[in-house]
Amino acid sequence: MSLHLPAFRTNLRVRRLPFLRRAGALAMSLLLLPAGMAQGLPDLGELAQVDLPPAVEQRIGQAMLNEYRASPEFLDDAEITAYVNRLGQGLAVHVDEISQPFEFFVLRDKTLNAFAMPGGYIGLHTGLITAAETESELAGVIGHEISHVTQRHLARLFNKQNQTSIPMMAAMALALLAARNNSQVAVGGVAAASALSIQNQLNYSRDFEREADRLGLTLLDKSGYDVRGMERFFERLQRFGRLYEGNAPGYLRTHPLTTERIADMDNRIRSLPWRTLPDSLNLRLVQAKIVAGEGQGRDAVLEFQGQLREKNYRSLAAAWYGLAHAQLRALNVAGAAQALAELRKLKVDSPMVETLTAQIQQRQGEAAAAEATLRQSLQRHPQDRPTSYALIQQLQRMQKHEEALRQVKYDLQFWPNDAQLYFLQAQSHAALGNQLQQFRSQAEGHVLRGQLMPAIQQLIQAQKVPDGDFFEHSQVDARLRELKQRQAEEAKPKS
Numbered sequence: 001m002s003l004h005l006p007a008f009r010t011n012l013r014v015r016r017l018p019f020l021r022r023a024g025a026l027a028m029s030l031l032l033l034p035a036g037m038a039q040g041l042p043d044l045g046e047l048a049q050v051d052l053p054p055a056v057e058q059r060i061g062q063a064m065l066n067e068y069r070a071s072p073e074f075l076d077d078a079e080i081t082a083y084v085n086r087l088g089q090g091l092a093v094h095v096d097e098i099s100q101p102f103e104f105f106v107l108r109d110k111t112l113n114a115f116a117m118p119g120g121y122i123g124l125h126t127g128l129i130t131a132a133e134t135e136s137e138l139a140g141v142i143g144h145e146i147s148h149v150t151q152r153h154l155a156r157l158f159n160k161q162n163q164t165s166i167p168m169m170a171a172m173a174l175a176l177l178a179a180r181n182n183s184q185v186a187v188g189g190v191a192a193a194s195a196l197s198i199q200n201q202l203n204y205s206r207d208f209e210r211e212a213d214r215l216g217l218t219l220l221d222k223s224g225y226d227v228r229g230m231e232r233f234f235e236r237l238q239r240f241g242r243l244y245e246g247n248a249p250g251y252l253r254t255h256p257l258t259t260e261r262i263a264d265m266d267n268r269i270r271s272l273p274w275r276t277l278p279d280s281l282n283l284r285l286v287q288a289k290i291v292a293g294e295g296q297g298r299d300a301v302l303e304f305q306g307q308l309r310e311k312n313y314r315s316l317a318a319a320w321y322g323l324a325h326a327q328l329r330a331l332n333v334a335g336a337a338q339a340l341a342e343l344r345k346l347k348v349d350s351p352m353v354e355t356l357t358a359q360i361q362q363r364q365g366e367a368a369a370a371e372a373t374l375r376q377s378l379q380r381h382p383q384d385r386p387t388s389y390a391l392i393q394q395l396q397r398m399q400k401h402e403e404a405l406r407q408v409k410y411d412l413q414f415w416p417n418d419a420q421l422y423f424l425q426a427q428s429h430a431a432l433g434n435q436l437q438q439f440r441s442q443a444e445g446h447v448l449r450g451q452l453m454p455a456i457q458q459l460i461q462a463q464k465v466p467d468g469d470f471f472e473h474s475q476v477d478a479r480l481r482e483l484k485q486r487q488a489e490e491a492k493p494k495s
Contacts, residue, residue: 054119057154058101059490061119062450065105068123069449075106075126077293078386078420079352083286084124084142087135091143094222095150102146110294112237116145118154126290132233133314135280140220140230147215153208206261213265217272226275231265238262284315285352288322297329317348324356333363351377351384358390367398385415392424401428419448436468440476443483452487456480 068074075081081104088104102120110127117123122145132138148154213230220227292300304323306312313319320343327336337360343353354377361370374391381387388411395404408425415421422445429438439462446455459480463473 054100057152058119059450061117061121064117065103065121066449066451068105068107071107073107073109075108077106077289078389079355080106080129080286080289082384082386083282084129087139088122088142088146091139091219091223092146094219095146100150102149104142108294114141114145116148116154120149122146122149126294129283130287130290132283132287134226134229134232134277135283136220136226136229136275136277137233138229138283139223139225140216140227140233143216143219143223144212144230145216146219147212148208151208151211151215153212210261210264213261214268217265217268221272224275224277226277227269227272228274231262231269234265235262279315281315281317281348281350282352284318285321285350287314288318289325289352292322292325292329297326297331300326301330301332301335317343317346320346321348321353321356324360328359328363333360336360337364349380351381351387355387355390358394362394362397367394370394371398383414385411385418389420389424392421396424396428396431399431401431404428417448419445422448434467435465436462436472436476439465440479443479447483452483452490456483456487459483 069076084104084106088102092100092102100120102122104122104124106124106126106129109125111125112128112131113125114128115123122142124142128141129138132141217227217230220230288304291303294300301323304319304326307319308316308323320339324336324339324343327333327339340357340360354373358370358373358377361367361373371391371394374387374394377387378384378391388407392404392407392411395401395407405425405428408421408428411421412418422441426438426441426445429435429441439458443455443458443462446452446458459476462468462476463480468476
């Protein structure tokens, strides 16, 4: 099935994602509709016949992403997120004739899975990232997911459902996604036969999978990756599924691999150029950081120490990098500094190494050195957003809030739609006692994440504070009216 949902677990995600329970209730209400009203979910018409407007798709996906943000499984790591977004955007620029924004995010989950949501939101499990043997393999999976989005496969699920409001459609999206992996999650524990009636309407997915394979390979080729990576990764998943039949990777449960699909992929690859690419240090560092953040800190330390002792690593630099991060988690700052010193001997030029250096310096009580390290790194890598975040946060720790605000203002010139920058801006305004500006910044951050109600609440708070001049309060009033009007428009049934 091509809906690429994460591997929802009944004993975990239902508790942590209450929205799924609401989604389950909605799914059941749709199942109980009269037969004539439930016809056509989904519609198998041509791409041009899909009625759901892209803007509505985007808002549905954004609502779903916000639910993931509230989950402990959401990996809020700027460097890992930046890496998958650079990789994904590098593929997406080669999409022909479709102007589709994409956002990539990561969930803490050791299962091998990836999934696309409406509006160009694509999620990756940490298990999938760490399992990739080459960057071409990971790019192949991402290209496959991008192709599901550009062909609007998920949008077809909502064709003829356009009388439903956006929140209700988002709930239905989550219910449908969950139904593919765990019927109990999809219907909140009601009989699995009810979920099966949803699943029976999604049997067209093999056609979607073949289409995504074909277009994904094209993206991989145009982006300069080794097209064999996509086939290798899928074949490895297939072998793994045969070995562990009762516990197949989540990706196989949601993306059925058939002999026909593998053969079709192989035939297409024969007509494309083969490439031999150098190993990706960025991928190795990201993989090491993920592993260093899993389980207990001490266990992660032992993992990397074992890799180094037995020389069982994909990258020596990544092994030392992972050990340094693991030592920090285990509260062994001296051990982290020793691992960093070994890493430095390898002359690795990566902003991820510099932010790690600054973390260790800060933990050693050398705040000024940490600031200097981050500033120097930004000079060498001026467009590295995680480094800029780290510098702003370091300035805030040092109570240099005016400097932090100047850095935010500078960064917003290049990344005006970056919600994180607005939230960082709000923190410094709060520390300086600028209440009105604090609430305004928080509101804009929420707007960029599609969270209109929290944004409106922040602006209402801004109206009540005594600071700020007449002009600033007028701006708050105007922005509040605009957001309330947008909220009313989005709540209307779509016709």
